[in-house]
Amino acid sequence: MRILIKDKKHLPSAARKIIAHAPEKxxxxxxxxxxxxxxxxxxxxxxxxxxxxxxxxxxFTMINEYRTSEGETIYHIDFYRIKKPEEVFDxxxxxxxxxxxxxxxxWPELIGDILPPGTLNIRITVGDGEERIxxxx
Numbered sequence: 001m002r003i004l005i006k007d008k009k010h011l012p013s014a015a016r017k018i019i020a021h022a023p024e025k026x027x028x029x030x031x032x033x034x035x036x037x038x039x040x041x042x043x044x045x046x047x048x049x050x051x052x053x054x055x056x057x058x059x060f061t062m063i064n065e066y067r068t069s070e071g072e073t074i075y076h077i078d079f080y081r082i083k084k085p086e087e088v089f090d091x092x093x094x095x096x097x098x099x100x101x102x103x104x105x106x107w108p109e110l111i112g113d114i115l116p117p118g119t120l121n122i123r124i125t126v127g128d129g130e131e132r133i134x135x136x137x
Contacts, residue, residue: 029108032124
């Protein structure tokens, strides 16, 4: 599936489409270069899921936890600072993956084969200006 985001006003619609594309999927891996909009799209998804918290990049903390208005947990995970894939086990990553909660992951390529089976892969390509092309597989 491909979604074209022409500018930021189209983010809510794109977030709804991503969520609806695979409603049973809880592990979403976001791929794209620095500045592609991974965090921005994740923020929109969190808003659509009802997260009332301020959604920020977890680059320095690695994991941010948000609560929806229904009390569900969303984990926003950023692997950017991982040096070796095995480091994620020090953070208890398998517990986050097994929680049944949404795990929205940036820089998943840095942990290789540790991603759970069935993870939804979301690739973001930068177009002209604010335009982003989102490919989901």
